[in-house]
Amino acid sequence: MTNVPNIILVGPMGAGKTTIGRLLSQSLAREFYDSDKVIEENAGADIPWIFDKEGEEGFRKRETCTLVQMLNHQDDRIVLATGGGIVTRDENRKLLCDSNALVVYLYASVAQQLHRTSKSNHRPLLQNGNPKATLKKLFQVRDPLYREVANVIVETDSRHPKSVANKALDAIKRHLKTEKTLFNANVNR
Numbered sequence: 001m002t003n004v005p006n007i008i009l010v011g012p013m014g015a016g017k018t019t020i021g022r023l024l025s026q027s028l029a030r031e032f033y034d035s036d037k038v039i040e041e042n043a044g045a046d047i048p049w050i051f052d053k054e055g056e057e058g059f060r061k062r063e064t065c066t067l068v069q070m071l072n073h074q075d076d077r078i079v080l081a082t083g084g085g086i087v088t089r090d091e092n093r094k095l096l097c098d099s100n101a102l103v104v105y106l107y108a109s110v111a112q113q114l115h116r117t118s119k120s121n122h123r124p125l126l127q128n129g130n131p132k133a134t135l136k137k138l139f140q141v142r143d144p145l146y147r148e149v150a151n152v153i154v155e156t157d158s159r160h161p162k163s164v165a166n167k168a169l170d171a172i173k174r175h176l177k178t179e180k181t182l183f184n185a186n187v188n189r
């Protein structure tokens, strides 16, 4: 599938952006990047350390720089998994919408987000207070923002990662086909 543009995955913590992104990159024989990982490599420190020393604002600045860096990537087309909060800055949403990338929103219910994030403790926003209430609050704010930037939405709740990746690939192909049909219809008008 050489005609598939850069693919960017957005969605809440635990939606499976990193997991599904890696599988998609294998299916498409592309490089895979994870903005959280790139931020850590650029900073020479992990995300909990950045939140601790620079606060969330410092982390968000780094996240925007990394998004710009990835969108300017000169190599072959890539698959990019983003952090759950990438859509919170207006600037990032504009960058995503103005890019030629195909943005996929991986939807997960709050119950699934909670279940999938409960096994690790590297997400600073879930370390204090009640994780369920935090995920719910974040979801209320962010779900419309994910939808705003997405070209394609894929539901992930009742599926194994491999079948989510296949479903995402089918949705991407359908989206590109519709775009092409619309383009041809406009050209022939």
Ligand SMILES: Nc1ncnc2c1ncn2[C@@H]1O[C@H](COP(=O)(O)OP(=O)(O)OP(=O)(O)O)[C@@H](O)[C@H]1O
Pocket (backbone or CB within 6 Å): 011, 012, 013, 014, 015, 016, 017, 018, 019, 020, 036, 081, 082, 083, 084, 116, 117, 119, 123, 156, 157, 159, 160, 161, 164
């Ligand atoms: N469809 C799925 N079904 C079951 N488990 C899943 C599914 N997708 C991801 N997981 C599991 O959920 C956990 C979180 O997944 P992952 O780290 O890919 O989420 P993420 O969206 O990248 O989160 P973050 O925004 O915090 O980086 C992992 O243990 C992963 O194996």
Ligand SMILES: O=C(O)C1=C[C@@H](O)[C@@H](O)[C@H](O)C1
Pocket (backbone or CB within 6 Å): 012, 013, 036, 047, 082, 083, 084, 085, 086, 122, 123, 124, 125
């Ligand atoms: O949802 C969020 O705001 C975050 C999600 C993670 O991917 C990391 O980007 C970080 O822990 C913040």
Ligand SMILES: [Mg+2]
Pocket (backbone or CB within 6 Å): 017, 018, 019, 034, 036, 081, 082, 083
């Ligand atoms: Mg991730």
